[in-house]
Amino acid sequence: MSEVSLSVQAAIRELVLANRILDREGVVDALGHISIRHPEISDRYLLSCARSPGLVTEDDILEFDLESRPIDPRDRPLFAERFIHGSIYKARSDVNAVCHNHALQLIPFSVTGTPMKPIWVMGAALGNETRVWDVREAFPNDDGMLVVNDTMGASLASALGMSRVCLLTSHGAVVAEAGIRQTVLVSINLVTNAEILLQSSQLKLAQNRKETRYLTEAEIASMSKLIFNPRALDRMWEYWAARADNNPGAAS
């Protein structure tokens, strides 16, 4: 990749760091992936070869077209589910970064049909509506669960619609936002929102309280402006980057 432009080099560096951050913050483990739209060619995207996010280096980043075919595969193994990325970039011109993960805290929501609603100020990052894609409903004649081709990717992208977050039943989630820092932020806050929501439900039951309070649409709109403010994003990114650089017990 010695001939890439400065803007592509910067995108690759940011993407590698995003991989390390998602590993450090527990959003991904051995599995999961994050991509960024190519900064100069809008119908391409950058994604690592099939490797655990905590181990990804600049040399692992490959370029794909929106049918998720590698431009130059360099004999590297590819993620079977890379079609998630291509399909979402195709459907959403406003999206420039996509994350797919299996964070365990998310699974209880989709397998019980519990809506994932923003429950604290920073949960506003999830947006008004978290969608759900159920592979069984979408492909009733197929036992496969993973998004391994364009048809499945398009179905998932359609379920996501204009939302930021779509849960994949029994599987995990996809997050799509305008930039990579936003996508990382939403991915991290989604997991925390799930933790708080589970605990709140448990406390309500155990303490026999009448209701759990969620954010209103107006509150979500108001908080979103603050959360996605570039200076707020910079502050959080500086913190996550410092922790990722000093990741104990992670692959390095």
Next chain:
Amino acid sequence: MSEVSLSVQAAIRELVLANRILDREGVVDALGHISIRHPEISDRYLLSCARSPGLVTEDDILEFDLESRPIDPRDRPLFAERFIHGSIYKARSDVNAVCHNHALQLIPFSVTGTPMKPIWVMGAALGNETRVWDVREAFPNDDGMLVVNDTMGASLASALGMSRVCLLTSHGAVVAEAGIRQTVLVSINLVTNAEILLQSSQLKLAQNRKETRYLTEAEIASMSKLIFNPRALDRMWEYWAARADNNPGAAS
């Protein structure tokens, strides 16, 4: 800050360490902040520029008046919610350190309306009454959730009253005490108290027990004397400081 007095230098050092401790102990993450009243000018306070607590250095500390205007902003970004600090120092001459955080364990209590009552010996640090400030009730015509001006700060300070702890519904908490070590102690114990209280509620329900036992006012008073004893505070502070100095995987 080359011209500051020895007492101000000491306050700044203690404040930086408090930032690192709160990060290490999980009270704050990318967000949250702690301040200290100026040791020589009682209508001013010291607070870092807008930066994650685990990354704060002495150079990041700024001086504010009680309207939360920076004396010398040095082009640094400022916390939007610094008004929490100014408003509490204005209302509470007995308070010399204020912490605001979003610790996830606290949210379930405010969103379900569950009282945060001291449940174990060290929970006595919370004091007799944990207050709650609900931005929706305080400002029903405004969708903003954060404390971004003096009016909102005054409303929060009024809700806090003479207590040590006030939960902010769907948001987090503020803690205010006579010194920075006390404020750090209460902030840490508040999170642990929330964890124990949730688990106790769950165990009571699952085991069909009749009641959960909380501390009495007399027990809180008796334990408070021991907890806030300077020697006890020194012992805990020595421990937290050692851990903050050796913080794996935290920003440093």
Next chain:
Amino acid sequence: MSEVSLSVQAAIRELVLANRILDREGVVDALGHISIRHPEISDRYLLSCARSPGLVTEDDILEFDLESRPIDPRDRPLFAERFIHGSIYKARSDVNAVCHNHALQLIPFSVTGTPMKPIWVMGAALGNETRVWDVREAFPNDDGMLVVNDTMGASLASALGMSRVCLLTSHGAVVAEAGIRQTVLVSINLVTNAEILLQSSQLKLAQNRKETRYLTEAEIASMSKLIFNPRALDRMWEYWAARADNNPGAAS
């Protein structure tokens, strides 16, 4: 062990690494053990002397026959429960690695009689049926709980049948698979499956949802092909190995 063949050397290295990985991923702690069938002599297996997995080195590996007698004990202490390994290798010619652990997340299932069913895509690694061995039922006249002889080992192997996983009531689990990477994978995913299943049950109850969705047999079959694919295994193994090499706060 200076005279062992290259294939045995490789097996020993893989076994030592598997020990470190299981420690790093929290499947084992001071207790628990993993073995590998001898790569050249199919009625023998390799297992460390009685030592915590996180501390095991190549020099600790001993060779056993299928009655679990050490070929050359070198005065090392032996695991009292080594009969688990010999008995399973005897009963299952398809199995080449066996893990026994006490992961705390598994115990609630056996002591309440709750079936351990695969609940998310990676839970397919558990296979269609997790079996249960109850020492009280198997040996009603004996108060011993551990598998300390061939008779008890045979009883456990019989309960395991052709499954990959057998829970030991009030005790832990055994995992048996075709290779050591597969056995490590199933051991790790079993613990995560338990965590997700507990959380899902709690969320269903607290949110008053109608049902929890588990994987179907067809989904388990479909996912298993992908999970046990050598390239997928390599990717996960690379990640776990990197983390085990950089294990903070673990024995080393």
Next chain:
Amino acid sequence: MSEVSLSVQAAIRELVLANRILDREGVVDALGHISIRHPEISDRYLLSCARSPGLVTEDDILEFDLESRPIDPRDRPLFAERFIHGSIYKARSDVNAVCHNHALQLIPFSVTGTPMKPIWVMGAALGNETRVWDVREAFPNDDGMLVVNDTMGASLASALGMSRVCLLTSHGAVVAEAGIRQTVLVSINLVTNAEILLQSSQLKLAQNRKETRYLTEAEIASMSKLIFNPRALDRMWEYWAARADNNPGAAS
């Protein structure tokens, strides 16, 4: 302490290591303490000055008589609750090490009146009966909660009786055993037993199971022989010591 005998030196070294282990394993935090009976003078015991266990060094160890008076206080601060140790050594000639801690997982049991029963093989370390000491019942005319004199210590020792474990309501636990390794083992397993028992109760409720299975007295007796076997203790101690030596993010 330059003149102490070899056996006392060894006891001090073991005690310092036990302090570090209890910190590393999360049994103690800033607070909590462990002591050992003097190896040569049976009516004395060794305990650190008032310092967090994770920071204790050989120089911090002091000698006390069974009224918990320091033989040579060397101007060090003393634990207010040292009377726990003296009183138990006085009442129990079979006990040679005592630990007191506030592990948060233990509190839910005493505040809801839930019996702490051994629930998995290693929970047998707790013994047949975990006792409970309630300061409110023992001293109804006193609001103090801590064990700060011989009278309260004697009351607690009486509640402990011949058991290994006594929970202190709203406070924590004491553990007493024949040797320091045994006391550390029981202290660690007590916390894990509490975690498993809470999770088992929750799973039983959420899955609508009929009962939770505990160990029988015969099983406890049978497992205890294995758990307290010196070789088993050595194996666990080797592991904990290695982790304590390599304690990330702990004080050191």
